[in-house]
Amino acid sequence: MVGAIAGALGGGIGTQKASVGPNAAATLRVENGKLVRIGADADNGGSTDRVVAVTDAVATAVNAMTQLGVQVREGQQYFFVDGGPKVVNNGKRAQTPEAFIREVMGTLTADGLVGKALASDAAQNSGDLNKIVQGLSLAKSIEQANSALSNLDNSLHAVQKSAFAATAESLQPMVDQFRLAQEFGLEADYASMATGQLTAILDNIRDPVQWQTVQVAVAELDGQMAAFRDQVGKVNPALVGLINDVEAAAKEKIYGDYRKTFDAGLNSARGADYLNQLTDVRTWWNNNWANSLMSGRNPNDMYAAQAKAIFDGLDVNQLGKAVEYFAELDPVMSGLAAAARDIARQDSLAGLDQRYRAVQVALGQLSQAEFDRYQIELEQARELSAVTDPVVRARLQEVQTLEKQAQAYEKARQSGESLTDWLTNKLGTSSAGVSASTAYTNALSAYQSDLAKAAANDNDALGRMASTADRLLTAYTDYFGSQGATAFWQKIMGEVANLPAVKSYDSSIVDAINRLPHGAGGPATGLTMVNDAGPELIRLPTGSMVMTSRASVDFLRRGGGTTTTMPAPDTAVVETLRQLLRAVVFNGADMTTVLEGLKDSGLRQEKALAALRGQFKRAGDAGTLPGRAA
Incomplete structure (x- = not known):
């Protein structure tokens, strides 16, 4: 500001010489507390540039002084005339810029050190506006305890x-x-x-x-509030109490922000970052609730969803800590944590109760049926708690009721079936205290019943066929002895072999054998290579058989004539397949190993039969293919 004043005066203040002739004048007036130029005129061909420069410089300097506390009188006018010594304008003679400055300075007033400096000879007797403004500025700085230091x-x-x-x-x-x-x-x-x-x-x-951050922040706040009390108190002393309240609240915020930082670090050090995550949920709500409502969204929905996502990963102890931590910081969060803790506590107690009942079952203090009933009730309760839609919830309750009934029915059925099987087994053996005749009659009745059910593809009956047939054969031997036992056995085996399930497995095994490579002879379809007088391709209908050279010679030597038709399958093959099927169907054996072995061997016909028997026998010896082997 001082530099601007000096620049403005540079072209207007200097050594003035008296002259006669052209002259000019300009007028300054105080309006709204500011000194402004309201006019400038010249005559006799003179210019207003000089008077404008001088008056503008004075106005700028005085206005700067008013910012330092210098007071001007509203409406006061100052008339500056420039020209020769004989020039008179509106009753006022021409004067030098320095004289005009002294005239203006003599009308100004101020209080305190600024007033002291303004009344000094340095201010009143000097025409140097730059120096006057510097001196008044220094006086103001001293008042405000603000020096160059x-x-x-x-x-x-x-x-x-x-x-x-x-x-x-x-x-x-x-x-x-x-x-x-x-x-x-x-x-x-x-x-x-x-x-x-x-x-x-x-x-x-x-x-x-x-100085630490909290100390600096509090010191800055103290300074700001002191200034407010000093200045606002001059206008309305009643507001000082409000300023004190604002200061107390602002300090609490400074301390609270630091407490949050400290607590977050402490939570991390204690392995409780989940508390910081929950705090961030509240912080998000504080920063976004207005934005959400203005955008048509409920910030509480986000608050609850974020909190639940964190709660789902916490155990009952951590949830209890969250309840305590937010009891005063965020009662809403504390309430949500308490609800989640109660659910987790129920789950924990239910798990412990389930373990307790399992021990009771092992000790014979609780039946398995009671334990199973409790377990399904627990699972259904958990499932139901996750469903809130009233329509789905009502339907789920109906389904759960049926599930309980089905479980009770299945338990009763299993118990009845177990007793029935026990009675049937006992009645089918002479060791049960019945005669050999009665045991045979009971075993035959059970076998015929299961055979009829198995023929109708009853899986339960199929599963019992092996034990039912064995029980019948034992009862037959106990009653009739060895007489006719072989024929009776063949009859039973024939009936079992004719069951639809057995035939289906027969077909699957035969199909698997028929799909083996043709290089060693066997079933042939379409183009097949023969070697009569050199390699020849022939087309055979589906189901045709081609015998190897050696098999053909052996067949002819046994009197087979010159026919090239393949004889009926060896009964040994059928019997072996049936033995295999019995093992697979009734004893759960896996035929994959046998069939893969046949495919890998590349054998056909009688070699395939030998390989099948060998694989079957090895499996039976190893105990991996239970049942009777041929």
């Missing part, structure tokens, strides 16, 4: 370490201000103010204080 508070320690020259340069403005204060009679006031600042700065150099 003020800017050193945060940096003097570093300056002291760097170099003496830098420090001396930094202190030079203080010396300049002190000299100016002497000119305006302010040396004692400046020295008193500077001594206090110098003492504080030197103390900080000797023992630097590292």
Whole structure:
């Protein structure tokens, strides 16, 4: 501001010579507390440039002084005339710019040190506007305890370490201000103010204080609130109480923010980051509730969903900690955590109760049926708790009721079936205290019943056929002895072999054998290579058989004639397949190993039969293919 004033005056203030001839004048007036130029005129061919420059510079300087506390009188006018000594304009003779400045300065007033400086000879008898503004600015700085040293508070320690020259340069403005204060009679006031600042700065150099963030924030707040109390109290003292309340709330926020930072670090150190995550949920709500409502969304939905997602990964102990942690910080979060804790507690207790009942079953204190009933009730309760839709929930309850009934029915059926099987087994053996005749009759009745059911593809009956047939054969031998036992056995085996399930497996095995490679002879379809007088391709209908050379010679030697038709399958093959099927159907054996072995061997016809028997026998010897082997 001082530089701008000096620049404006540069072209208008200088050595003035008296002259006769052209002259000019300009008028300044105080309007709304500001000095403004309201007009400028010239005659005799003169120019207004000079009077405009002078009056504008004076107006700029005075307006700057008003910011320092200088007071002007509203409506006051100042008339500046420039020209020769005989020039008179509106009753006022021409004057130099310095005289005009002294005239204006004599009308200004101010309080305090600024008023003291304004009344000094340096201000009243000088035509140097730049120097006057500097002196008044210094007086204001002294009033505000703000000297050239003020800017050193945060940096003097570093300056002291760097170099003496830098420090001396930094202190030079203080010396300049002190000299100016002497000119305006302010040396004692400046020295008193500077001594206090110098003492504080030197103390900080000797023992630097590292202020922490909370301390700095509180100090800044104290300064701000003190200024509010000082200034607002002048306008409305009743507001001072409100300012005190605001200060207390602001300090609590500063302390609260630090507590949050401290607590978050402590939670992480204790392995309780989930508390920080839940705190972030609340922070999101605080920062976004208005945005959500304005956008047509309920922020509580997001709050609850985020909290639940975190709760789902916590155990009952962690949820209990969340209840305690948020009891005062966020009662809503604490309530949600309590509800989740109660559910987790019920699940934990239910799991422990289930383990307790399992031990009771093992000790014979609780039946398996009771345990199973409790288990399905527990599972259904958990399933039902996850469904909130009323329609789906009602339907689920109906289904669960039927499931309980089905479980009870199945338990009763299994119990009845178990008793029936026990009675049937006992009645089918002479060791049960019945005669051999009665045992045979009972065993035959059970066999015929299962045979009829198995023929209708009753899986339960098929599963019992092996034991039912064995029980019948044992009862037959006990009653009739060995007489006719072979024929009776063949009859039973024939009936079993004719069951649809057995025939189906017969077909699957035969189909698997028929799909073996043709290189060694066997079933042939389509183009087949023969070797009569060299390699020849022949086309055979489906089901045709081609015998190897050796098999053909053996067949002819046995009197087979010259026919090339394959004889009926060897009964041994059929019997072996039946033995295999009995093992597969009734004893759960796996025929994959046998069939894969045949495919890999590349054998046909009688070699295939030999390989089948060998594989079957090895499997039977190893105990992996239970049942009777041929």
